[in-house]
Every structure is written in C-alpha cells, then in structure tokens.
Amino acid sequence: MTDLEEIPRHESEEIPRHESEEIPRHEGENPFNYTNLEKAERSKVLKDMERDYPNLPYAWLEMVYDWHKNTPKEEVEDIINNGKWEGPGQFSKNMGGILKACEILDPSGNNE
Numbered sequence: 001m002t003d004l005e006e007i008p009r010h011e012s013e014e015i016p017r018h019e020s021e022e023i024p025r026h027e028g029e030n031p032f033n034y035t036n037l038e039k040a041e042r043s044k045v046l047k048d049m050e051r052d053y054p055n056l057p058y059a060w061l062e063m064v065y066d067w068h069k070n071t072p073k074e075e076v077e078d079i080i081n082n083g084k085w086e087g088p089g090q091f092s093k094n095m096g097g098i099l100k101a102c103e104i105l106d107p108s109g110n111n112e
Contacts, residue, residue, distance in 0.1 A: 014049075032066060038069075042065060046065060082097070
C-alpha cells in the first residue's frame with residue numbers, strides 16, 4: 001500500500017479532528033455591546049492611558065473609559081463645571097480626625 005492510498009475505515013469510526021476545531025475560541029466580554037470599531041478604539045485608548053498612567057491598575061483605566069464613554073456628555077460637563085469631583089465621593093465615609101501617633105518604617109530595615 002502506498003502513502004497516497006486511503007486507509008479503509010469502518011462506517012462507525014469517527015474521523016479524527018484537529019484539537020483546535022473542537023475547542024471554541026475565547027470571546028472577550030462585551031457588557032456595553034461595543035461594535036468592532038468601538039472595541040478597537042477602546043483598545044487604543046486603553047493602551048494610551050496605560051502608557052500615560054503606569055501606576056494605575058488596568059481595571060481602573062477600563063472603568064474610567066467605560067464610565068466616560070457611556071455617561072451622557074451633559075452629565076460629564078456638569079460634574080466638571082460644578083466641581084462635583086472635588087468633594088468626597090458618593091460612597092465616601094471619611095469621618096475626619098487627627099493622627100495622634102504613627103511609626104515611620106525604613107524600607108532598608110534600619111528601624112531603631
């Protein structure tokens with residue numbers, strides 16, 4: 001038998017498939033139902049934000065982008081123009097107070 005000839009198979013035998021055909025590809029979450037163009041724009045903006053704000057967690061950058069993208073422009077302008085972002089947040093419970101004692105630790109380990 002040559003390599004070019006097919007091996008006869010029994011009718012009940014399954015034809016082996018490549019593993020990638022059986023496993024579906026992961027699709028990212030899209031809770032705001034962005035179009036493909038909007039997802040590409042979001043990806044670009046998030047990369048720029050990640051470069052500009054390297055110390056912030058990526059999830060925060062995503063949250064800010066999604067909030068800004070899905071909040072009406074008038075509401076964003078109202079927040080900026082009326083200084084609503086300057087005061088404590090809606091869920092802040094800062095009761096104030098005075099720091100009476102603290103210990104400053106030296107990261108080098110020389111705490112004497």
